[in-house]
Amino acid sequence: MKKLPALVALLLVLFTTPGAHARIERLDLETMVKRCDNAVLGEIVARHVFAIDEAGSADRLYFTRLTIEGYSLRDRVPIRVDVHFQGGFIDDEQGVYNSEAPSADDTRIGARAVVFYKWMENMGGGFSGNALYAAHGGLFRTVDGPLGTVALGRGASFAVANNVSTASLETAVSRIRERENR
């Protein structure tokens, strides 16, 4: 009996403490919008790869910077923003491929996309900036079709799972923001 209070306390700690259980969360649009600082719908106007020497290590870290010109999905304000992800090649010999990076088609200059990003103080090597959220899972290329512009979904468990018109996507993001702000 003396042990009961301790046991109860232990159980309470286990079941009420956040993070006490391992969790796998699916990244849907609502979760993505809540976690990100912003999303931009626009055109990739510049693409630049650079390297950072990591302190205390002989390795170099390579980053790709995408400059996107368009407007914010949160508040429809025109913006020009730099978004970064790990990987890229400065030339034929210097660089690294990243299995989680978006494809060259998705990030070529002139491509249009919806890009979710979040500020990170340290993406590696002390480098801070807007990071492409969830690597390739944060970038959804758009294509112009007979019925308007469509964002290409990436399948189940991605923030944009199915193809959706950008108009619908904007509306969905707006509603999520409204619920957030209530």
Added chain:
Amino acid sequence: MRAPTGLDVTHVPAVDGTTAAFFRAAGLLLFAAVMGRVAKVTEGSGVSVGWLLAAVTAGFGLHGLLLKTLWEPESRLGFGATVVILTAGAYFAVSRPGRGGEGEGEAPNPIERLGLGAAAAGATLALLCLAYHLRHLGMMQPEDDTVLGLVFLALLTVGAVAFGAPLAKGDRAPAVLAGGLALAAVAALAGVEILHGLLDPGALDAYVRRFGLDLGLVGTLRYLALIGGAVLVVPGFVAGTALAGARHRRRLSCVLLGAAAGTALWPWFVEMRAMSPLSYGQIARGEAGPWTWERVTHATWIAAAGAAVAAFFGTSGRTRLAAIGAALLAALLVFAPPRRGLWVFAPWQRLPAEPELVLHSRHGMLTVEPARGGARVVTVDRRRVTPLGIEEDQDADRIRFAWALLGHDLRASDAARVLFVGQMTPARAFTFDTLGEIRLDRTVPWHSHAKPIDDFLFQGQGEPPGTLLAPAEARRRLEDGSYDLVIVPPAHGPVVLPKSAANMPWAAAPAPATATLDVPDGTTAVVWLDAASPIANRDLGDRAILCSRGMDDLNVGMVLGDATEREKDAPAIVDPGPPAWRQGALSFVRTRALMRADRQKRDVIARIAAANEGGALADLCAGLALHAAAQRPSSPFETPAQRMELDDEALEAFARAADAAAPDAFARGWWEGLAEVLTGKRMPDKVLTFVQPVAESHGPWPTLERAVATAYREFGMPSEAADWYGRALESAPYDIALLLDAAEWSGRAGDDAREIELLRRADGIQPDRLDVAKRLGAALLRAGDEAGRAILEAALKRHPEDEELIELIEHGPGAREAIGPPVPGAHDHDHD
């Protein structure tokens, strides 16, 4: 002198070992003749072997790496002319005796000369055995041989100058030469030991990394110099030291003649004991025997015997004792190291090759090994001479395109006579079978060892088709006009270290000589060449046809002799244009093997585009050139479609070409590849812009129609998607996957009746298929027809655990869910 592939039509896939050996020997004979002249004019003054070797090294390197593109013989006549011109040039150039220098000493007597010749032959055979294996650590390009040869010559020079010159003073020279040649032969075993140590994939990687290199540099200048230097340093120094003793003109000539004899005898030496084919398993279990050690040992005994004879009859006193002692030491030293048999199977591969059949032969190492995709491939000295599984469709097209160049009447006559110059495989046999009744002969340069390979490839499948001929007999019949058609498939290089195990690229084969390829009147020949080979500077004749695997792996087929102009099913004939500049040898060997292909393709396709400018195929060829120029290295983590770069100007050129004329057999394959790439890249806008007009103009064309349907799916336009799936079905009514897609999108477009009709058709083709039953049952229930429930319940009896069936029966089909992307991406996994 190296014999190139392509000396004649029967030697395009490879050079037979005997011819290759005679060419190399001829080079040494030339050198011996020139040295005879040099020594004659400098009579009284000894030959400075160090300077001689330095000059040879410089000249070898200068031609091999810098001047090769200016002068590269491509025929037996061309090589013969080279021999004559260089010999004459050397004779006239050497007009004054040398000044000073140490005297050449007494002339060797005939028995000493014989002994020296034998010693040199033995040393050469031992070193050739080492070189045979060492070459397999590279990309088997002529530039590889140049770099390794240069390294060896440099080591000879250093050996002669640093060690030989002080040792071979005065009357010691003949003894140093004789004894040194014997020791040079046994020193090859030191190289064998070092090479053996590098064969473990981890060891080779660790070794090159110590010098700041990596295995992606296999076949490049730095890598070859490093590996060559490591393996050849001991035999190189010893041989160089020995050669310093060849100060008398006749001794030097004897050594060179002996080396020529050894080189010429190599084919018989390597096959001195018939070798049964082995498997990798036998090699791994140590059942293969010490093949390499045996040959080096026999070569060393030849060298030692020759050296002892030369020393006994050519020297005296203590020098004689020392030389004979060295010969005896060499003969006994062979028993010291482990007795190795070397088997070099591209140790840089992530997944090591495990051949099912291996043979050492005069033609090189022959293997049959499994490749990615399950197909077996045949390699000759590590060059692949049969297609991979993914290449078999393209390989069949190569045969059919060549066949289509014959007139229709001849093809339909069941009497066409065909010579196939290449390795027959079951897939190729099937393709030939589809051509109808033909009289088929076949030949391969490795004819002497063809049977075990044929037997292995065709085990359990009967005899390979056609009559196997020796190359000489095939050439005789060809010259007699016995063939209507000759087909020569392309060869490929060794496998290259990939960036990812998902994609295993193969290097291109060396460019064959093409200038003298010819066939008699009445015969048509198509010699297929890989555009990734350095063929831009080759004479490709005045007609060619093209073949590709989708938008990749472009092949150029040189058309020789008669060819019917454009029957309906024949590929269009392009002008291959005059030879253009190709990447220089030094630049080529400094480029990573993985990066070479794009450059070579750009060069040859640009040449073809320039030659066809203003002609009927101008747009198609211009588009090909723009497409080739757009290619860049891609991430190994992308899909094949994503790795392909597309250029909008190229697409517009292709569109203009298709607008002007119906695509020929090659262009149809190219368009299908383009449709597949655009679908894989998820560019539905470009599918509608470029592919849809072609499908509309030149249909029925199910591949393109399907791509257009997929594009409308991406845009959420179900009616249009259903319509295009329907068009594709008209040409492919039994394609169940197509039926299911057409049914699905008909349903999404609101045409339930059409959906049910298509699903019933699918069920009729393959009754009781579970996915069809589910869809048909759901579609009927949606339409209010209870027959759907009976179908679902019948399926449940066969699959009682299927939860989706249970759900459908209990709750009905429900609303249609959104369908995910039509094409899986490279990142095909959930995200957390």
